[in-house]
Amino acid sequence: MTSQSRNETAAADDALVDKKTLHESTSCWAKTPRISVRHFAKLPSRTCDILIVGSGISGALMAEHLCDGKRDVMMVDRRPPVRGSSLDSTAMIQHEIDVPLHVLARKIGEENAMRAWRRSRDAVRSLVELVDNLDIDCSLEAKRTLYLAGDDLGPRALKTEARLREKAGIDARLLDGASTGSEFGIDRPASIVSRDSASANPAQMTAGLIRAAQARGLKVVSPIEIADVMPVGDHVACATSDGQLIVARHVVFCSGYEFLKRLESPRHSIISTWAIAAKPRSAVPDWLREFLVWEASDPYLYLRMAKDGSIIAGGEDEDAPEAFDDPEKLKDKTNRIVTKIEKLLGVKLYPPHSRWAAPFGNTTTGLPFIGPVPGLKNVHAVMGFGGNGITFSKIAAEIIKAEISGRTDRDADLFRFPA
Ligand SMILES: Cc1cc2nc3c(=O)[nH]c(=O)nc-3n(C[C@H](O)[C@H](O)[C@H](O)COP(=O)(O)OP(=O)(O)OC[C@H]3O[C@@H](n4cnc5c(N)ncnc54)[C@H](O)[C@@H]3O)c2cc1C
Numbered sequence: 001m002t003s004q005s006r007n008e009t010a011a012a013d014d015a016l017v018d019k020k021t022l023h024e025s026t027s028c029w030a031k032t033p034r035i036s037v038r039h040f041a042k043l044p045s046r047t048c049d050i051l052i053v054g055s056g057i058s059g060a061l062m063a064e065h066l067c068d069g070k071r072d073v074m075m076v077d078r079r080p081p082v083r084g085s086s087l088d089s090t091a092m093i094q095h096e097i098d099v100p101l102h103v104l105a106r107k108i109g110e111e112n113a114m115r116a117w118r119r120s121r122d123a124v125r126s127l128v129e130l131v132d133n134l135d136i137d138c139s140l141e142a143k144r145t146l147y148l149a150g151d152d153l154g155p156r157a158l159k160t161e162a163r164l165r166e167k168a169g170i171d172a173r174l175l176d177g178a179s180t181g182s183e184f185g186i187d188r189p190a191s192i193v194s195r196d197s198a199s200a201n202p203a204q205m206t207a208g209l210i211r212a213a214q215a216r217g218l219k220v221v222s223p224i225e226i227a228d229v230m231p232v233g234d235h236v237a238c239a240t241s242d243g244q245l246i247v248a249r250h251v252v253f254c255s256g257y258e259f260l261k262r263l264e265s266p267r268h269s270i271i272s273t274w275a276i277a278a279k280p281r282s283a284v285p286d287w288l289r290e291f292l293v294w295e296a297s298d299p300y301l302y303l304r305m306a307k308d309g310s311i312i313a314g315g316e317d318e319d320a321p322e323a324f325d326d327p328e329k330l331k332d333k334t335n336r337i338v339t340k341i342e343k344l345l346g347v348k349l350y351p352p353h354s355r356w357a358a359p360f361g362n363t364t365t366g367l368p369f370i371g372p373v374p375g376l377k378n379v380h381a382v383m384g385f386g387g388n389g390i391t392f393s394k395i396a397a398e399i400i401k402a403e404i405s406g407r408t409d410r411d412a413d414l415f416r417f418p419a
Pocket of ligand 1: 017056058077079082083084086092224255258357359388
């Protein structure tokens with residue numbers, strides 16, 4: 001190792017966040033309109049009430065919730081706005097958490113699991129309402145979900161799952177194999193149909209939320225990288241990588257998979273995932289426009305239809321965090337996704353017009369981590385990991401807004417960072 005690379009390694013070990021490549025190839029949303037956000041190239045001021053680090057969906061919802069015309073809120077990003085993982089999202093906005101309710105109940109207790117699932121359902125409902133009220137043009141559609149039995153959960157487990165969801169007051173209709181076949185033309189031994197999901201163009205939604213916050217005073221600055229944070233009395237001093245200092249009363253890290261290194265834990269990990277967008281070349285079933293589809297299998301497949309008729313789908317996850325960066329895997333895995341869709345739905349697809357791969361955050365419970373960063377006064381962080389990253393960003397904005405306003409959200413305990 002040369003002394004220069006040793007120095008770089010030492011510098012990387014000391015880094016505040018783990019810098020990553022966030023995509024291999026670009027998602028279909030990168031070519032859509034209305035995803036740019038007006039921003040300052042230089043810091044307009046060195047102080048603010050709240051500094052938000054990150055301009056993805058977590059930062060956007062945080063800003064929308066915190067900008068009330070009274071607080072001075074600034075958002076910084078080391079990339080151009082809306083160019084992190086939120087640009088890669090397949091944006092199935094589900095309340096159904098990756099870890100099924102009856103499995104989560106075994107991990108964190110039935111009451112807590114039901115509370116987490118209900119909160120997730122409420123977050124989808126309030127996100128749809130918010131985007132509607134703000135009139136954000138992002139192809140937002142309320143949808144139902146079809147959850148298919150697979151090699152992870154069979155008909156018996158789905159029956160247990162549907163019962164517990166019913167007990168929790170969460171909509172779930174269990175279908176046996178015959179009904180799954182007659183209603184959806186899909187050959188699976190069982191499925192669950194539920195309401196309270198949605199889909200959208202995630203980049204347009206993020207940019208629209210940021211613009212709404214800008215109308216209430218948010219300042220967006222890019223490129224600015226936060227390299228260090230230090231609480232000083234009731235304030236937090238943030239050093240930028242180009243040697244400037246920003247002093248804020250509160251700092252909220254919405255830095256996605258480039259999370260604060262001090263929050264590393266065996267309870268979450270970064271894996272790799274793949275996705276496609278492809279136009280059908282044969283008729284697709286009518287119901288598909290109104291549904292998100294996912295399956296209880298490993299690796300799993302999930303899919304939905306976008307407003308332009310493209311099928312957006314993903315899966316084939318691999319535990320290796322760098323696997324997404326391999327162009328051969330991009331081709332193989334995305335071809336496999338296409339084959340699985342064609343078999344499941346009995347349709348033919350054109351070759352994908354977009355194929356992309358990205359790192360993806362997972363947690364052992366499927367729940368996000370949200371809250372004060374242990375040991376750093378007035379510093380908060382959001383790690384909305386898992387397949388519900390967008391839904392979790394809404395919950396995070398609600399919890400952190402309460403915290404900054406001196407209140408405690410009723411569900412904050414479910415999502416706190418381990419001390
Ligand atoms: C392929 C794929 C499919 C997905 N599908 C779904 C789905 O269907 N439904 C769903 O709900 N979720 C899905 N997700 C997850 C969801 O997209 C993410 O949880 C969400 O986009 C993360 O948003 P974020 O704002 O936290 O992160 P990002 O969008 O990555 O934003 C974080 C920003 O912080 C900036 N940043 C980091 N560190 C610093 C620093 N030190 N200084 C300044 N700036 C910094 C980065 O540059 C970045 O722009 C998917 C993710 C992937 C990759």
